[in-house]
Amino acid sequence: MLIHLIVESSLKATRISLRFLTCSAVILLAASALSQQTSPAHGPAVVPSYMDRAVRPGDEFYLYANGTWEKNTEMRPDRAFESPASDIYDQHEQQLQNLITEAAKANDANSRRIADLYRSYMDEAAIEAAGIKPLQSQLKVIASVADKHQLARALGETLRADVDALNMTNFHTENLFGMWVAPGFDDSDHYHAYLMQGGIVLPDREYYLSDSPDMRDIHTKYEQHVAAILKLAGLDDPDVRAKRILALEHAIAQTHWTLAEDNDVHKANNIWKIGDFATKAPGLEWNEYFRAAGLDKQSSFYVWQPSAFTGESALVASMPLEDWKDWLAFHALEQYASVLPKAFADEEFSFWGKTLNGVSVQQPRWRRGVALVDGHLPSELGRLYVQRHFPPEVKAQVQAMVSNLIAVYRQRLQGITWMAPSTKSQAIAKLDALYVGIGYPDRWEEENFDVKPDDIVGNLSRSRQAKYLRERALIGTTVDRKRWCMAPQTINAVNLPLQDALNFPAAILQVPSFDAHAPLAANYGAIGAVIGHEISHTFDSEGSAFDAKGRLRNWWTKDDFAHFNAVAARLVAQYDAYKPFPDLALNGKQTLAENIADDAGLAAAYDAYKASLKGQAAPEQDGFTGDQQFYIAYAQSWAAKMRPSALRNEILTDTHSPDHWRVFEARNQNEWYKAFEVKPDEKLYLAPNERVQIW
Numbered sequence: 186m187l188i189h190l191i192v193e194s195s196l197k198a199t200r201i202s203l204r205f206l207t208c209s210a211v212i213l214l215a216a217s218a219l220s221q222q223t224s225p226a227h228g229p230a231v232v233p234s235y236m237d238r239a240v241r242p243g244d245e246f247y248l249y250a251n252g253t254w255e256k257n258t259e260m261r262p263d264r265a266f267e268s269p270a271s272d273i274y275d276q277h278e279q280q281l282q283n284l285i286t287e288a289a290k291a292n293d294a295n296s297r298r299i300a301d302l303y304r305s306y307m308d309e310a311a312i313e314a315a316g317i318k319p320l321q322s323q324l325k326v327i328a329s330v331a332d333k334h335q336l337a338r339a340l341g342e343t344l345r346a347d348v349d350a351l352n353m354t355n356f357h358t359e360n361l362f363g364m365w366v367a368p369g370f371d372d373s374d375h376y377h378a379y380l381m382q383g384g385i386v387l388p389d390r391e392y393y394l395s396d397s398p399d400m401r402d403i404h405t406k407y408e409q410h411v412a413a414i415l416k417l418a419g420l421d422d423p424d425v426r427a428k429r430i431l432a433l434e435h436a437i438a439q440t441h442w443t444l445a446e447d448n449d450v451h452k453a454n455n456i457w458k459i460g461d462f463a464t465k466a467p468g469l470e471w472n473e474y475f476r477a478a479g480l481d482k483q484s485s486f487y488v489w490q491p492s493a494f495t496g497e498s499a500l501v502a503s504m505p506l507e508d509w510k511d512w513l514a515f516h517a518l519e520q521y522a523s524v525l526p527k528a529f530a531d532e533e534f535s536f537w538g539k540t541l542n543g544v545s546v547q548q549p550r551w552r553r554g555v556a557l558v559d560g561h562l563p564s565e566l567g568r569l570y571v572q573r574h575f576p577p578e579v580k581a582q583v584q585a586m587v588s589n590l591i592a593v594y595r596q597r598l599q600g601i602t603w604m605a606p607s608t609k610s611q612a613i614a615k616l617d618a619l620y621v622g623i624g625y626p627d628r629w630e631e632e633n634f635d636v637k638p639d640d641i642v643g644n645l646s647r648s649r650q651a652k653y654l655r656e657r658a659l660i661g662t663t664v665d666r667k668r669w670c671m672a673p674q675t676i677n678a679v680n681l682p683l684q685d686a687l688n689f690p691a692a693i694l695q696v697p698s699f700d701a702h703a704p705l706a707a708n709y710g711a712i713g714a715v716i717g718h719e720i721s722h723t724f725d726s727e728g729s730a731f732d733a734k735g736r737l738r739n740w741w742t743k744d745d746f747a748h749f750n751a752v753a754a755r756l757v758a759q760y761d762a763y764k765p766f767p768d769l770a771l772n773g774k775q776t777l778a779e780n781i782a783d784d785a786g787l788a789a790a791y792d793a794y795k796a797s798l799k800g801q802a803a804p805e806q807d808g809f810t811g812d813q814q815f816y817i818a819y820a821q822s823w824a825a826k827m828r829p830s831a832l833r834n835e836i837l838t839d840t841h842s843p844d845h846w847r848v849f850e851a852r853n854q855n856e857w858y859k860a861f862e863v864k865p866d867e868k869l870y871l872a873p874n875e876r877v878q879i880w
């Protein structure tokens with residue numbers, strides 16, 4: 186597995202805005218994942234009223250820390266996810282909306298674009314009046330495709346920079362293929378183009394291939410959704426076309442790699458010269474495809490999933506032209522349906538919100554509008570956000586915590602007995618070279634596209650195009666290791682393995698993850714564990730694949746690796762044994778890197794917490810010792826209620842374990858047993874030699 190990424194926070198906000206860039210449908214999810222308000226503002230301090238003292242911490246630590254909150258929390262109809270910090274997240278969205286509203290009154294160009302983009306989405310009357318006219322010319326071009334040569338051109342024109350393997354673990358797109366521009370595996374000083382599989386709309390190949398009754402049901406409803414969208418767009422025989430589109434996507438899904446395979450960087454290191462495509466993946470007219478994508482002058486590419494390229498390209502040749510044209514038309518509609526007239530947007534919600542995530546009521550339009558501006562003008566909105574909501578003192582305090590965590594890691598690495606000295610010194614070199622971005626980037630990147638106040642479809646189309654051109658122009662240029670991949674207003678954190686860098690956006694450095702006035706125990710249990718998690722990725726199963734310069738080079742000895750793999754296998758087994766549904770367990774392999782990061786991050790945060798006390802006794806709070814506060818704060822930072830369908834989606838598509846099970850990581854920590862006097866007869870108890878300790 187790999188490295189990566191994201192979605193560390195209990196919030197799913199990032200996934201959302203990220204997906205929004207690639208799939209308009211997702212705005213619904215995005216918004217629905219954000220949450221709400223049941224309780225007073227929840228800071229990182231321990232909140233006793235959330236706990237269920239009837240549960241023994243050693244039996245079910247998540248419910249011990251969060252059981253009463255869980256019992257008393259009603260899932261609001263427009264949400265797929267609730268957490269005690271929901272009101273904070275709502276407040277965060279409100280802050281973004283206020284910035285957008287104020288931008289409408291300002292006169293500078295930056296503010297103007299923000300206001301115009303928002304307005305173009307909020308003006309429902311104009312959207313109704315335009316109907317599907319904004320997409321007509323694109324649909325006409327698709328309809329006019331007369332042969333496979335022209336098909337290759339039409340497919341090449343859809344290529345976008347809408348995947349990101351290692352930072353965002355986003356391995357496929359709805360378009361035939363996707364491009365990610367990043368430092369080269371073998372040439373980390375320059376940007377290269379990585380190409381990835383695509384062509385399916387449902388979140389993962391499993392949705393097409395699984396035989397479980399629930400998945401079959403989703404599949405059937407998806408076919409109805411495809412037909413409904415085609416019918417709304419006025420295409421004849423929508424049911425017949427939908428069947429053909431499903432058959433094609435099903436065939437594409439069969440060529441796709443699984444998430445666990447995608448996560449293996451060593452399998453992804455495949456350089457294809459531009460001339461290799463015709464022989465290694467015959468079918469698609471690659472010359473025409475690359476010409477249409479403006480990539481015909483590139484000499485080579487990294488191809489992440491070679492067999493998927495071979496398989497998809499063969500399907501371009503073997504499947505009828507008419508099927509591909511239906512597929513193209515549907516994908517064009519689907520990418521914009523949520524910003525088309527109400528009948529389209531409602532159909533989108535009906536499938537993506539209700540069927541896929543179990544949400545019964547759609548989010549208010551303003552929330553969806555905020556998510557849209559956030560997704561398409563991230564830097565522009567980010568600058569306003571940082572000016573207003575990120576005081577320099579917070580940056581300084583978090584910087585100090587990061588330094589403490591790094592010092593702990595240095596010590597822990599030096600103390601490991603099983604690691605060879607050469608491996609250790611290279612691990613420490615990575616730590617020394619690590620760039621830790623806190624709050625916002627040193628250099629802002631503009632989103633360079635024309636925003637018109639009355640053209641939402643055009644705005645999104647130009648945004649995606651501009652991003653693609655910007656990324657494409659980077660190919661071959663010198664890498665900026667301090668380049669960010671996440672907006673400051675995103676509540677999340679990320680490790681960028683090819684840059685040996687971490688980003689902690691301003692928005693995660695606030696309650697509930699961090700509070701300047703909370704006890705140290707709580708801050709280290711919450712944001713401290715997140716920082717520790719991200720640093721761990723620097724050395725983990727994926728981090729071990731990249732050296733201090735970000736090159737794909739295994740710097741571990743064979744023995745070290747064997748030891749690491751043996752320990753990791755025990756962690757895989759531990760997570761494979763968790764069964765949220767009778768027919769669906771967690772996938773220990775798919776979530777391994779993230780589980781390791783949780784394990785190591787929690788251990789390092791604990792050490793950093795102890796060091797921060799500088800020998801003083803920790804103050805008790807509500808009868809809890811400092812150590813108890815630390816672990817309860819950790820568990821409470823992952824409090825979350827999800828709808829079953831959303832949880833199922835997460836288990837299948839996310840490289841992180843669901844929040845509830847992330848809390849069980851505590852059972853690998855010796856200090857947790859001491860803090861709560863956990864006994865061998867308790868359900869989470871592990872004998873000392875069964876506890877997994879990585880670093």
Ligand SMILES: [Zn+2]
Pocket residue numbers: 188189190191193718719722778779782
């Ligand atoms: Zn992670």
